[in-house]
Amino acid sequence: MTAGLVLALALAAPAPKDAVRPVAPADHPLVGEWVVESHVASGKSLPQFGKPERITITRDCWRIFKEIGAESCVSVDATKDPPHVDVWVPSQEEDQTCRGIYKIEGDTLTVCYAVGKDRPTKFESTPKSGVWLLTLKRVRAKD
Numbered sequence: 001m002t003a004g005l006v007l008a009l010a011l012a013a014p015a016p017k018d019a020v021r022p023v024a025p026a027d028h029p030l031v032g033e034w035v036v037e038s039h040v041a042s043g044k045s046l047p048q049f050g051k052p053e054r055i056t057i058t059r060d061c062w063r064i065f066k067e068i069g070a071e072s073c074v075s076v077d078a079t080k081d082p083p084h085v086d087v088w089v090p091s092q093e094e095d096q097t098c099r100g101i102y103k104i105e106g107d108t109l110t111v112c113y114a115v116g117k118d119r120p121t122k123f124e125s126t127p128k129s130g131v132w133l134l135t136l137k138r139v140r141a142k143d
Contacts, residue, residue, distance in 0.1 A: 028076045029104055030057045030085065033139035037108075040134075043127035055136060062087050076102070084119065085111060098132075107138040 100113030
């Protein structure tokens with residue numbers, strides 16, 4: 001199962017109807033092209049098959065590309081410690097949200113998230129936790 005499929009499945013869990021959508025700032029540190037390096041779900045590493053999965057993050061979108069593409073909304077709050085990231089797919093009746101935290105170290109982005117649960121507070125995915133840990137590498141433009 002690829003990371004994008006896992007994220008898409010994770011986004012299928014409904015969020016509370018009264019959830020408030022944070023506003024995405026015009027520029028935030030996640031903007032750019034990323035390649036999935038690893039994905040851990042409830043303590044288990046997910047295997048990667050075929051070409052690497054790519055994620056493009058814009059001011060307000062999280063786009064996943066592999067054989068097919070999927071698009072979600074994204075917002076960040078860099079004022080929190082650790083910084084927060086929310087990814088959701090709007091629906092007609094309610095939205096679906098992954099609530100997470102992130103850190104950037106050089107060209108590595110680590111996102112730890114949960115669906116329909118409280119936001120994680122640590123960068124870890126333990127067995128049966130329902131917490132996902134995603135590690136991405138920034139794609140640099142070729143000179």
